[in-house]
Amino acid sequence: MKIKSLKKVIASFMCAALVLVSAPQMSAFAALNDIPCLGGRYDKLLQEKIAYIENNPSDNTKYECHHLIAKAALNKWGAYVAEKHGKDDSNEFLVNDYYQRWAPSIIMEKADHEQTLSYYNPKTRTKLQNAQAIEYIDSQAKRIIEDGDLLGVIRDEIIIIQIIFGHKYDRALNEVCEYLKWLCIATNPESKVFTMRNPNCY
Numbered sequence: 386m387k388i389k390s391l392k393k394v395i396a397s398f399m400c401a402a403l404v405l406v407s408a409p410q411m412s413a414f415a416a417l418n419d420i421p422c423l424g425g426r427y428d429k430l431l432q433e434k435i436a437y438i439e440n441n442p443s444d445n446t447k448y449e450c451h452h453l454i455a456k457a458a459l460n461k462w463g464a465y466v467a468e469k470h471g472k473d474d475s476n477e478f479l480v481n482d483y484y485q486r487w488a489p490s491i492i493m494e495k496a497d498h499e500q501t502l503s504y505y506n507p508k509t510r511t512k513l514q515n516a517q518a519i520e521y522i523d524s525q526a527k528r529i530i531e532d533g534d535l536l537g538v539i540r541d542e543i544i545i546i547q548i549i550f551g552h553k554y555d556r557a558l559n560e561v562c563e564y565l566k567w568l569c570i571a572t573n574p575e576s577k578v579f580t581m582r583n584p585n586c587y
Contacts, residue, residue: 505519
């Protein structure tokens with residue numbers, strides 16, 4: 386009898402603990418769902434975030450936009466394209482925009498954004514964390530430039546986000562995938578060259 390009672394107490398305690406642990410997570414889901422669009426082009430998401438903050442000023446620093454391909458990796462790719470092919474209307478979105486406003490992105494909580502592998506900040510991150518971020522960013526750029534593996538880079542970043550955050554960003558990832566479908570990215574495995582729609586037409 387005593388053992389059964391003890392098991393019930395332990396079970397009750399564990400249930401209560403799970404509720405307490407999941408409460409902030411449930412709150413975060415609710416707040417994220419208040420933002421109409423969580424995934425897509427970086428510049429459109431910035432507009433969504435600004436509109437949300439205008440109505441919720443207390444959340445001013447709570448959310449950030451995360452490039453699925455790091456901005457620095459895209460800028461490295463842009464520099465390569467400009468050097469090899471020059472600048473024209475077809476690549477202006479990539480080679481002339483430091484902020485890579487076309488980039489597939491999602492809105493995340495700031496604390497979660499800081500856990501992504503490409504997050505770099507000399508003020509808030511350790512030297513080791515920043516070194517790891519640089520290595521990850523360089524690997525993304527290398528895969529795009531040398532292998533034409535743009536979709537693979539995005540796919541791996543999505544998988545990493547799902548591993549770290551579970552289902553928290555499912556809606557954001559589903560929405561950014563709709564944008565990716567529109568881009569029609571296609572890679573030729575033999576030539577390692579890929580094609581995509583010009584995001585400036587989106």
